[in-house]
Amino acid sequence: MKDNNQKIKLWLKNNQSKGIRLLQKLVTEPSKQGCEGTSQAIIVEKCRELGLEIDIWEPNGSKLFNHPYFVSPRTSFIDSPNVVGILKGTGNGRSLILNGHIDVVPEGDDSNWTADPFSAKIIDGKLYGRGSTDMKGGNVSLLLAIESIKECEIKLKGDVIFQSVIEEESGGSGTLASILRGYKADGAIIPEPTNMKIFPKQQGSLWFKVSVYGRSAHGGTRYEGVSAIEKSMIVIKEILKLEMTRNASISDSLYKNTPIPVPINIGKISGGSWPSSVPDLVTIEGRMGVAPDESIENAKEEMLKWLDKLEEIDQWFKKHPVKLEWFGARWVPGTIDLDHDLMTTLKHSYMEVKNEPPIIEASPWGTDGGLLSAVGNIPTIVFGPGTTEVAHYPNEYIEINRMFEAAEIIALTILSWCEVSEVQVDSLN
Amino acid sequence: MKDNNQKIKLWLKNNQSKGIRLLQKLVTEPSKQGCEGTSQAIIVEKCRELGLEIDIWEPNGSKLFNHPYFVSPRTSFIDSPNVVGILKGTGNGRSLILNGHIDVVPEGDDSNWTADPFSAKIIDGKLYGRGSTDMKGGNVSLLLAIESIKECEIKLKGDVIFQSVIEEESGGSGTLASILRGYKADGAIIPEPTNMKIFPKQQGSLWFKVSVYGRSAHGGTRYEGVSAIEKSMIVIKEILKLEMTRNASISDSLYKNTPIPVPINIGKISGGSWPSSVPDLVTIEGRMGVAPDESIENAKEEMLKWLDKLEEIDQWFKKHPVKLEWFGARWVPGTIDLDHDLMTTLKHSYMEVKNEPPIIEASPWGTDGGLLSAVGNIPTIVFGPGTTEVAHYPNEYIEINRMFEAAEIIALTILSWCEVSEVQVDSLN
Numbered sequence: 001m002k003d004n005n006q007k008i009k010l011w012l013k014n015n016q017s018k019g020i021r022l023l024q025k026l027v028t029e030p031s032k033q034g035c036e037g038t039s040q041a042i043i044v045e046k047c048r049e050l051g052l053e054i055d056i057w058e059p060n061g062s063k064l065f066n067h068p069y070f071v072s073p074r075t076s077f078i079d080s081p082n083v084v085g086i087l088k089g090t091g092n093g094r095s096l097i098l099n100g101h102i103d104v105v106p107e108g109d110d111s112n113w114t115a116d117p118f119s120a121k122i123i124d125g126k127l128y129g130r131g132s133t134d135m136k137g138g139n140v141s142l143l144l145a146i147e148s149i150k151e152c153e154i155k156l157k158g159d160v161i162f163q164s165v166i167e168e169e170s171g172g173s174g175t176l177a178s179i180l181r182g183y184k185a186d187g188a189i190i191p192e193p194t195n196m197k198i199f200p201k202q203q204g205s206l207w208f209k210v211s212v213y214g215r216s217a218h219g220g221t222r223y224e225g226v227s228a229i230e231k232s233m234i235v236i237k238e239i240l241k242l243e244m245t246r247n248a249s250i251s252d253s254l255y256k257n258t259p260i261p262v263p264i265n266i267g268k269i270s271g272g273s274w275p276s277s278v279p280d281l282v283t284i285e286g287r288m289g290v291a292p293d294e295s296i297e298n299a300k301e302e303m304l305k306w307l308d309k310l311e312e313i314d315q316w317f318k319k320h321p322v323k324l325e326w327f328g329a330r331w332v333p334g335t336i337d338l339d340h341d342l343m344t345t346l347k348h349s350y351m352e353v354k355n356e357p358p359i360i361e362a363s364p365w366g367t368d369g370g371l372l373s374a375v376g377n378i379p380t381i382v383f384g385p386g387t388t389e390v391a392h393y394p395n396e397y398i399e400i401n402r403m404f405e406a407a408e409i410i411a412l413t414i415l416s417w418c419e420v421s422e423v424q425v426d427s428l429n
Numbered sequence: 430m431k432d433n434n435q436k437i438k439l440w441l442k443n444n445q446s447k448g449i450r451l452l453q454k455l456v457t458e459p460s461k462q463g464c465e466g467t468s469q470a471i472i473v474e475k476c477r478e479l480g481l482e483i484d485i486w487e488p489n490g491s492k493l494f495n496h497p498y499f500v501s502p503r504t505s506f507i508d509s510p511n512v513v514g515i516l517k518g519t520g521n522g523r524s525l526i527l528n529g530h531i532d533v534v535p536e537g538d539d540s541n542w543t544a545d546p547f548s549a550k551i552i553d554g555k556l557y558g559r560g561s562t563d564m565k566g567g568n569v570s571l572l573l574a575i576e577s578i579k580e581c582e583i584k585l586k587g588d589v590i591f592q593s594v595i596e597e598e599s600g601g602s603g604t605l606a607s608i609l610r611g612y613k614a615d616g617a618i619i620p621e622p623t624n625m626k627i628f629p630k631q632q633g634s635l636w637f638k639v640s641v642y643g644r645s646a647h648g649g650t651r652y653e654g655v656s657a658i659e660k661s662m663i664v665i666k667e668i669l670k671l672e673m674t675r676n677a678s679i680s681d682s683l684y685k686n687t688p689i690p691v692p693i694n695i696g697k698i699s700g701g702s703w704p705s706s707v708p709d710l711v712t713i714e715g716r717m718g719v720a721p722d723e724s725i726e727n728a729k730e731e732m733l734k735w736l737d738k739l740e741e742i743d744q745w746f747k748k749h750p751v752k753l754e755w756f757g758a759r760w761v762p763g764t765i766d767l768d769h770d771l772m773t774t775l776k777h778s779y780m781e782v783k784n785e786p787p788i789i790e791a792s793p794w795g796t797d798g799g800l801l802s803a804v805g806n807i808p809t810i811v812f813g814p815g816t817t818e819v820a821h822y823p824n825e826y827i828e829i830n831r832m833f834e835a836a837e838i839i840a841l842t843i844l845s846w847c848e849v850s851e852v853q854v855d856s857l858n
Binding site for chain 1: 650
């Protein structure tokens with residue numbers, strides 16, 4: 001066993017340029033929503049090179065589109081394939097899903113980037129570009145882990161199911177499609193950018209929109225109207241109180257260093273049409289965090305009930321109640337037992353590679369881990385090499401050495417979880 | 430004198446259809462900004478019919494564009510002429526400017542109107558259409574007043590200077606241009622829609638924009654950012670406090686029935702770009718009322734000083750001060766002495782026609798009266814037949830009988846203010 005681990009360490013050390021080249025190829029293809037095809041082609045090519053059993057399909061069908069957990073602004077995934085590559089085991093071992101999303105968020109305003117957003121340039125050990133940290137670097141860690149095992153001629157008992165999915169950034173319909181296609185395993189790892197922290201619990205989240213009503217009037221006689229902006233201030237204040245109440249009840253020690261475990265973020269506000277008119281409509285849009293052990297439905301109900309109480313604070317809302325809508329993206333929360341064997345295995349591997357205990361926390365955002373846990377019933381851990389702070393931001397980068405560390409930790413986890421096949425070791429001897 | 434008044438009453442009674450037809454012609458021409466030409470052509474035709482000395486010109490020149498009181502989104506007034514028609518007196522009388530704007534605000538969403546916004550339909554004594562109340566009905570009152578005097582063959586000592594100006598709705602560059610062209614008088618009346626109230630004082634106003642800054646972050650870790658929306662709530666609260674402070678110092682009895690004499694209206698708010706990001710910029714736009722006896726500069730300075738104090742309330746503003754800008758429209762405040770002879774004259778005429786004392790108040794909005802007073806040094810009263818509540822709103826209308834009442838009151842005011850020329854009466858005898 002120790003021998004295998006040493007072989008993997010050595011192989012990864014000797015094949016750094018190969019891994020970096022793969023990441024560069026992936027980052028230079030802007031796999032934004034609807035344009036995932038070329039990046040997936042690179043993944044397919046790699047899976048073929050590794051001799052994996054390959055499955056490529058464009059998610060579709062009423063089972064997907066009508067699934068209660070389906071969320072997407074899209075009505076078709078033509079030209080946006082999912083890719084799965086399976087390293088078949090010899091049998092009688094635990095299987096592991098290695099899931100990463102290929103889609104990246106838009107680069108935003110080019111002028112905020114110091115270089116081309118898809119340059120994949122390397123400066124001081126950091127590879128820059130949209131998607132480098134979130135999460136093509138993590139995906140390369142997965143592929144390197146599989147390749148290192150393969151190249152070291154280690155046979156596994158259990159299957160390793162590598163998934164390169166679309167649509168994570170819009171609510172996870174790629175992963176949902178892979179679950180509905182029948183992919184199951186005894187555990188899963190998602191290498192989202194966690195700063196090498198281990199996240200056994202993932203916060204869910206959902207987007208909401210609140211419409212706040214007023215009554216129009218000329219600004220010069222504004223007392224004849226009712227300002228939707230002033231009323232929206234009351235609503236925002238109450239939503240912040242709801243956030244406080246919800247977080248006060250969270251005692252999970254994984255959140256002990258988190259100022260607000262499950263935030264409610266007011267992200268957008270818009271209202272009024274003329275400087276000298278009293279505004280009669282303000283809409284606010286935000287993101288409501290859902291605790292790992294909470295249901296989406298419970299979170300929705302708490303918000304609805306809270307806003308219903310507005311009329312107790314201001315009579316105006318009695319006749320002019322706010323309108324609450326849930327729209328856009330949604331991420332299901334997820335959780336795995338802290339003493340689950342996959343946790344123990346991953347922690348041990350981390351210790352072996354890094355010579356220090358891992359930091360274990362709950363994620364402050366949603367991942368496809370929620371769907372794998374809640375819909376697929378697959379115990380899932382989120383752990384990856386990317387830098388949390390630069391995800392979705394200009395000048396996104398990944399620290400290259402972390403990508404190889406994560407690859408090694410994941411490879412060792414695979415060996416331990418899926419078990420090395422004695423048949424293979426015998427035949428090698 | 431009494432005879433003349435009776436003649437005018439009779440003439441107006443017998444010529445209602447003539448006045449209504451003129452208003453219908455004017456309302457069916459949508460004289461929105463840049464499209465005033467055809468309405469002005471109708472005015473020119475009427476002025477010619479009345480035998481007035483006519484002056485038609487497109488405002489222009491560096492004197493206008495560089496004037497400190499010039500405010501307009503436009504850089505050219507080609508095809509948007511001002512029209513002035515003068516009824517020359519026999520001499521030695523006081524002159525009077527009768528000023529009305531020909532521009533109308535846009536009709537807005539057609540679907541909010543029960544009929545075509547420029548239909549000029551009459552239902553139950555009300556004539557409907559954009560501009561009917563604000564202020565083509567008032568303009569027709571002016572023309573009817575002149576016509577009745579003319580048709581009754583009454584000669585005046587002083588000049589009556591009828592002005593049909595562009596651009597009132599955008600800050601008054603039409604009236605400013607007429608002042609700069611040299612038009613002066615001993616007094617002025619503007620028949621804006623006052624509900625037949627007499628406004629010796631007019632509130633000024635100016636538009637402002639405040640940019641409030643935050644620091645972006647992911648909504649799941651919103652505590653790492655600073656919400657510009659939350660900071661904007663502090664700013665709005667403080668602006669409302671400024672409004673309270675400013676209004677507490679107003680003791681003018683003309684405002685005794687006005688809940689907020691000089692309001693500061695927050696009309697628009699906009700900020701943030703993504704529901705699950707902490708917003709780093711919110712802009713609020715509003716209208717600051719300026720008291721009739723206050724200078725625009727003083728109002729600006731009070732706002733600036735007030736916002737400078739934000740840092741005492743929240744340290745954030747010390748390093749991230751809000752940005753205050755004055756933009757768009759601006760109306761200069763105006764005032765005439767309550768015991769000015771023009772006030773006395775107008776009040777008497779009102780009493781004679783209506784058999785009840787007029788309501789005297791301060792206007793809750795700006796008019797071109799501010800420019801006539803402040804730049805032209807012309808004592809100005811705002812008094813007109815339109816309905817305040819429907820100005821700028823869908824289904825705008827004017828009560829037709831009020832238009833004729835206002836015409837009679839204004840005609841009588843002209844006779845008294847400009848004085849009837851004895852020469853004329855003699856020659857008639």
